[in-house]
Amino acid sequence: MENVSKVDFVTALKARTKKLVLDSIKFYQALPKTEEARILGKQFIRCSSSVGANYRAACRSRSKAEFYAKLSIVVEEADETAFWIEILTESGIADLVKAQPLLKEVNEILAIVAKARKTVSNNK
Numbered sequence: 862m863e864n865v866s867k868v869d870f871v872t873a874l875k876a877r878t879k880k881l882v883l884d885s886i887k888f889y890q891a892l893p894k895t896e897e898a899r900i901l902g903k904q905f906i907r908c909s910s911s912v913g914a915n916y917r918a919a920c921r922s923r924s925k926a927e928f929y930a931k932l933s934i935v936v937e938e939a940d941e942t943a944f945w946i947e948i949l950t951e952s953g954i955a956d957l958v959k960a961q962p963l964l965k966e967v968n969e970i971l972a973i974v975a976k977a978r979k980t981v982s983n984n985k
Contacts, residue, residue: 871920874973878913878935881966885909885942888955888963898954905945911938912970925981932978939971 865873889906892898912935919931946964949955 874970875917875920877966877970878916881942881963881970882910882913884963884966888960891959892949892955895954897952898949901945901949901952901954905942905949908938908941908945909967911935912942912967916974925984929978929981932974932981935974936971936978939967939974942967943971 885906889902892902915931915934915938919928919935922928922931943964946955946960946967950957950960950964
């Protein structure tokens with residue numbers, strides 16, 4: 862995203878993380894109605910929704926330290942989201958083809974936020 866203002870970047874990433882949450886809800890709703898899918902799916906939906914909520918909170922942080930802390934949570938939750946998608950697909954509970962776009966998006970968000978966190982850390 863070259864030549865994009867900071868405001869536009871933040872706005873776009875807020876929209877992406879919100880869409881991730883909405884897409885995660887749809888993915889969860891399509892899981893089979895088994896006990897395993899329910900248990901693993903709840904873990905997945907908690908961390909995926911936390912990505913959007915904590916990125917939004919990071920954007921409202923009052924200090925660099927608070928911003929860094931919130932970004933760190935986003936990194937952890939995005940990585941955990943990818944983990945649960947992998948578990949759901951590798952166990953055969955969810956279809957890999959249907960999960961692939963969601964996994965790709967969460968990994969892209971993870972890369973962006975991890976890089977932003979590193980930049981913040983280097984500028985402390």
